[in-house]
Amino acid sequence: MKLFTVGPVEMYERTKQQASRQLPYFRTIEFSHTMFSIQERLKTFVQLANGYVVPITGSGTAAMEAVCACSFRSHHRVLIINGGSFGERFSSICDCYHIPHDDILLPYPQPLQQSDLDAIDGSKYDAILVNLHETSTGQLYNMRMLTAFAQKYHLYIIVDAISAFIADDIQMDHDAIDVLILSSQKALALAPGLSMIAIQERFYQKMIEPKEDICQYLSIKLHVANMKRGQTPFTPAVGILLDLEDRLTQLEHDGFLLEQQVIRERAMYFRNRIKAFQVNIPSFPLSNALTPIYIENRAEGLFHYLKDKGFMLTPSGGALQPHLLRVGHLGNLQLKDYDELIQAMEEYGL
Numbered sequence: 344m345k346l347f348t349v350g351p352v353e354m355y356e357r358t359k360q361q362a363s364r365q366l367p368y369f370r371t372i373e374f375s376h377t378m379f380s381i382q383e384r385l386k387t388f389v390q391l392a393n394g395y396v397v398p399i400t401g402s403g404t405a406a407m408e409a410v411c412a413c414s415f416r417s418h419h420r421v422l423i424i425n426g427g428s429f430g431e432r433f434s435s436i437c438d439c440y441h442i443p444h445d446d447i448l449l450p451y452p453q454p455l456q457q458s459d460l461d462a463i464d465g466s467k468y469d470a471i472l473v474n475l476h477e478t479s480t481g482q483l484y485n486m487r488m489l490t491a492f493a494q495k496y497h498l499y500i501i502v503d504a505i506s507a508f509i510a511d512d513i514q515m516d517h518d519a520i521d522v523l524i525l526s527s528q529k530a531l532a533l534a535p536g537l538s539m540i541a542i543q544e545r546f547y548q549k550m551i552e553p554k555e556d557i558c559q560y561l562s563i564k565l566h567v568a569n570m571k572r573g574q575t576p577f578t579p580a581v582g583i584l585l586d587l588e589d590r591l592t593q594l595e596h597d598g599f600l601l602e603q604q605v606i607r608e609r610a611m612y613f614r615n616r617i618k619a620f621q622v623n624i625p626s627f628p629l630s631n632a633l634t635p636i637y638i639e640n641r642a643e644g645l646f647h648y649l650k651d652k653g654f655m656l657t658p659s660g661g662a663l664q665p666h667l668l669r670v671g672h673l674g675n676l677q678l679k680d681y682d683e684l685i686q687a688m689e690e691y692g693l
C-alpha cells in the first residue's frame with residue numbers, strides 16, 4: 344500500500360529501520376543532548392532566534408490545546424480563521440477553556456481575502472489563531488496578510504503549521520509569529536504521537552509564564568522549565584524523539600529548502616498531470632502538502648477503487664465526504680508513484 348495521505352505518510356527507510364531498536368533510558372545527559380539538538384535545529388528551520396521549542400507527547404491537537412490553555416483566559420478574546428475542520432478544532436478548544444472567540448467562517452471553497460479582515464475591528468482581540476494550511480480543504484492562508492492585520496492591531500499570532508511545516512514557507516521572526524505548532528506525522532514523516540511548540544521568548548514571558556497553570560500534562564511552563572536542562576516533565580515519546588533527531592540531521596545535511604522544493608515538485612507534477620481529468624481543483628491558494636480534487640459524488644467510489652489497487656488517498660469528512668479527495672505530497676514518495684496513481688485514476692475512468 345502506498346500512502347498519498349497527509350499523516351501518517353510514507354516513511355523513509357532510515358526511520359523504518361530504526362523502529363526495531365531498544366529504546367534508551369531518557370533521564371541522562373546523552374538524551375538531554377538529543378533534546379537540545381532537536382531544539383536548535385527546529386529553531387533554525389522555523390527561523391526563531393529567541394525562544395523555546397518544547398515537545399508535547401500527544402498528537403498535534405494536544406499541542407493546539409496546550410497553547411490555548413496556557414496562553415488565554417476568559418478575559419481575552421481571540422479571532423479564529425475557521426475554514427475547515429482544523430479551524431473548527433481551535434474553536435472547540437477555546438470553547439472547552441472558556442476562551443471567548445469570534446471565527447471568520449470560510450465554507451468550502453471560499454478563500455480568505457483581505458476584505459474578510461477589513462470587515463473586522465481588530466482592536467477587540469488579543470490574538471489570531473490560524474491553521475496556516477487548513478488541511479481539510481488544502482487552502483493555504485496568506486501569512487503576510489495576517490501578519491499585517493495582526494501588527495496593525497497589536498495582536499499575537501498563533502500558527503498551527505502542522506501540515507505546512509517543510510512543505511510551505513514559514514519564518515517565525517519575519518512573519519511575527521508568536522507560537523508555531525508542529526507535529527511528527529506530517530512532512531517529518533515520523534510516527535504520530537509527538538508534537539512540538541515553538542514559542543517566542545517575549546510571548547512566553549508575557550502570556551504564559553505569569554499565568555497559574557490550569558492543566559498539568561499540557562503545562563507549557565513545566566515543559567519550558569524542564570527543557571532548560573534538555574528534559575521533559577513526563578516520559579516523552581522517546582523513540583519518536585530519537586527518530587526526529589535523525590530526521591532533522593538528515594534535513595540539515597540534504598538542505599531543508601531542498602526538501603521543500605522536492606515536495607513542491609511532486610505537487611506541481613501531479614497538478615499538471617491531472618489537468619486532463621474531469622476534476623476540479625479549488626481556486627484558492629494551495630499548500631504544497633496536498634492537492635484537493637473535487638469530483639462530484641464520485642470521491643468515495645474513487646477512494647475505494649484506488650485503495651483496493653494499493654493507493655491510499657486522503658478521504659474527507661462531513662459534507663465534503665462524497666465530493667472531495669486529497670492527494671498528499673509529503674513523505675517518501677517519488678514522481679513515478681504519481682505516474683502509477685494517475686494510471687489507476689485513468690483506469691477508474693476519470
Ligand SMILES: *Cc1c(COP(=O)(O)O)cnc(C)c1O
Nearest residue numbers: 402403404429474478503505506
Ligand atoms: C494533522 C493536523 C493536526 C493534528 O491533528 P492530530 O490528529 O491531533 O494529529 C492539526 N492541525 C492541522 C492543520 C493538521 O493538518
